[in-house]
Structure formats: C-alpha cells, structure tokens
Amino acid sequence: MATMGDVARLAGVSVSTVSHVLNETRKVNATTRERVESAIAETGYRRNVVARSLAAGRTHTIGLSISALTNPYFGSLVHAIEERLSAAGLVMFLGDSHDDPAAERRVVDSLLDRQVDGIIVAPSADAERKTIPTIQANGTPFVLIDRGVEIPCDQVAPENVESAARLTEHLLDLGHRRIAVVRGLAGITSSTERVDGFFRAMADRGLAIDPRHVLDGHSRVDDAEHAVREVLSAPDRPTAIVSLNNSMTIGTVKAARALGLDIPSDVALVSYDDFEWSDLFEPRLTAAGQDVGTMGRAAVDMLLERIDGYDGPARRVQVPTSFHHRNSCGC
Known part of the structure; x- marks a missing residue:
C-alpha cells in the first residue's frame, strides 16, 4: 500500500506539501498541485481517514x-x-x-x-x-x-393518538358502528398509541368495542391478511376497518379481494400511513400521512x-x- 512518502518522492516534493494538497491546509501553486495529484493517482495512495478521525476524536x-x-x-x-x-x-x-x-x-x-x-x-x-x-x-x-x-x-x-382517532371518527360520521381495528406489533409505542386513539374515538361516541373486531396484524402483511379474512368471513362482519400501518393495510386489501368483497361498497377502509401511490390504485386510500x-x-x-x-x-x-x-x- 502506497504511503504519503511514496507520493512525495514521485512528485519531487516534501511530505508536508502532499499533506497540504490533500487537506487544503495551505495554498499550493497549480504546477506543484498537479504533480502531487498525478503522483497520488499513479501510486494509488489513499488517506487513512479512520486513523485521522480517531486522532481528532470524531469518526x-x-x-x-x-x-x-x-x-x-x-x-x-x-x-x-x-x-x-x-x-x-x-x-x-x-x-x-x-x-x-x-x-x-x-x-x-x-x-x-x-x-x-x-x-x-x-x-x-x-x-x-x-x-x-x-x-x-x-x-x-x-x-x-x-x-x-x-x-x-x-x-x-x-402524532399517533389524535390521528388514529380522526380516522375512526370519520368512519363514525359516515354511520359505521361495527368497526374493526388492525393493530400493530405489541410493545411498540406507536402501536399502543394508535389503538388508543381508536378506542378513544369509539368511547367518545358511547360505543362498545366487540373484542372480535380488535385484530392483531403484528405490523405484517400476512398476519393482517389472515386476521382480516377471518373477521370478514363472519356473518356479522364489520362494515369498516381501521388499519394502523401500511403493511397491514396491504394485508387488509388482499383479504377483502380474496373473499370477493369490494372496498368500499362491502367494507370501508381507512389507513394510518399513506403510500406514495395511495391515490393511484382503486380504492384510493383515505389515510393519515406521516411527514x-x-x-x-x-x-x-x-x-x-x-x-x-x-x-x-x-x-x-x-x-x-x-x-x-x-x-x-x-x-
């Protein structure tokens, strides 16, 4: 591996001049700079950035x-x-x-x-x-x-709580009462806060929550699809679903389509998480978008x-x- 000394000898300059060219710590005339840069290219010399950074206390x-x-x-x-x-x-x-x-x-x-x-x-x-x-x-x-x-x-x-509550309230304002929620991975604050927003919106309207309509999607497509297929196959299936992250929204859409159900005619859907392509496919997703x-x-x-x-x-x-x-x- 080439050293700074090898560069200096080939360019016919001192090691300090090579250092000044590399680190721009002093003005070097154009002719000398060109010789140094040519020698660097010819020798394949590379600075040890890690060593310099550690010496300076930063990487x-x-x-x-x-x-x-x-x-x-x-x-x-x-x-x-x-x-x-x-x-x-x-x-x-x-x-x-x-x-x-x-x-x-x-x-x-x-x-x-x-x-x-x-x-x-x-x-x-x-x-x-x-x-x-x-x-x-x-x-x-x-x-x-x-x-x-x-x-x-x-x-x-x-912001999770108010956002999930607003999505739920929108469905409530449309007349839905049997609303399912697909919640994310347990132990994650975002999952807890979002489902709290759903619970709050339902409680504010004086509505009891059917435990069968609280679905564990574990923030994954496949888990959400399985849970939603099961609840949508029931005779008293929910008329609307709040999905609390984008992976679970994909699973929810897949479940509805697998059962031959139309969104939103057969089941309405709102999603926490917006996709870049949310308004490019049918149904176009009503969603809370994160910045x-x-x-x-x-x-x-x-x-x-x-x-x-x-x-x-x-x-x-x-x-x-x-x-x-x-x-x-x-x-």
Whole structure:
C-alpha cells in the first residue's frame, strides 16, 4: 500500500506539501498541485481517514438501527436521514433490527464497536430495558425515531393518538358502528398509541368495542391478511376497518379481494400511513400521512446538537400527520 512518502518522492516534493494538497491546509501553486495529484493517482495512495478521525476524536459517521427496511415507510425515513447527514458531511452505517430485540442489540453493538459519533434508533419492543442502557453506558449520543420510550431521552415520532382517532371518527360520521381495528406489533409505542386513539374515538361516541373486531396484524402483511379474512368471513362482519400501518393495510386489501368483497361498497377502509401511490390504485386510500422528511431531519439535527456538546434536558418532538381524504372510506 502506497504511503504519503511514496507520493512525495514521485512528485519531487516534501511530505508536508502532499499533506497540504490533500487537506487544503495551505495554498499550493497549480504546477506543484498537479504533480502531487498525478503522483497520488499513479501510486494509488489513499488517506487513512479512520486513523485521522480517531486522532481528532470524531469518526464523522452516524449509526442507524431501524426495522423492516422493505417497508416503504421506513425506506423513506432512511432516505430523509441519509440526505440530512450527507449535507452535514457525515456517512451513515445502517443496520436492520427486524423488530427483534436480539438483532437490535447486535446492530447497536456493531455500531458502537465502529465508534460512530452518534446513533439514531427506531427502538424494538425491548429497547428500553437492553439497547438504550447499552448506548447510555457507552456515552454515545443518540436519538430515538418513530417510536418512543418512557425513560428521558431525545425522541422524534409522529402524532399517533389524535390521528388514529380522526380516522375512526370519520368512519363514525359516515354511520359505521361495527368497526374493526388492525393493530400493530405489541410493545411498540406507536402501536399502543394508535389503538388508543381508536378506542378513544369509539368511547367518545358511547360505543362498545366487540373484542372480535380488535385484530392483531403484528405490523405484517400476512398476519393482517389472515386476521382480516377471518373477521370478514363472519356473518356479522364489520362494515369498516381501521388499519394502523401500511403493511397491514396491504394485508387488509388482499383479504377483502380474496373473499370477493369490494372496498368500499362491502367494507370501508381507512389507513394510518399513506403510500406514495395511495391515490393511484382503486380504492384510493383515505389515510393519515406521516411527514417522514420532517422526522428524519429533526432527528439528525437533534443528534448533531448532542454531538456538538448540547447537554440540556431530553426533548420529545411529535410531528403532526396529514389527513388524505380519498374514496376507500366510501365517501
């Protein structure tokens, strides 16, 4: 492997001149710069950025532990985070936790081993007990995104309760009373908050909730499809469904189609999570859309403030959703 000394000898300059060209720490005349750059290309020399960064106390890298990268929502969130980090001159290391506490712990341990300057985590159900204490013990700045925890730390998440309540209220305003809800992965705050919004809206209208209409979709397509097929096959099937994430919405639509039911004529549907293509297919989805761009940028900005020395109290940001009124609700 070529060294800076090899570059200097080939270019006929001092090692310090090569350093000035590489780091732009001093003006070097154009002829000399061209010789140095030509020597760098000829020798194949590459700077040891890691060694330099560690010597300076920074690696200029950020870790991201997030789940379900095949989910379009999380893919968009990753894009928003990476875009903000890139603008700040930082590189992102990405690990998929698969919403599994053990996998999440391995991802976080790997990021800490790489001495990242900070970590953004979409926490699993057990993160409060295992993953977060590990990061805190290491002293690495971190921010939670999408899901929250009860312990004080920086967190950025969408507004869940009011958004789910509004979707449910819309169906109630249309006259529906037998409404099913497809809830997400247990132990995740976003799942809990969204189903709480559904329960609140029903209670505010004085309506009892049929336990058979509270469906466990586990935030997955197949589980939601199975649960919805079962409830829609019953003689007193619900007339409307509130699906609380986009994967479960896909499962819900698949279940209705498999049974030959039309949305919204046979069963109305509203969804928490908007798709980029929500108004391009039939039925066009009435949905609560999350502002992933704002969430991603806010998480990065909060993390960079911590890295730069901010030691104020923990902050929690809730990003409002937007209501997209289309025709899957039957309007």
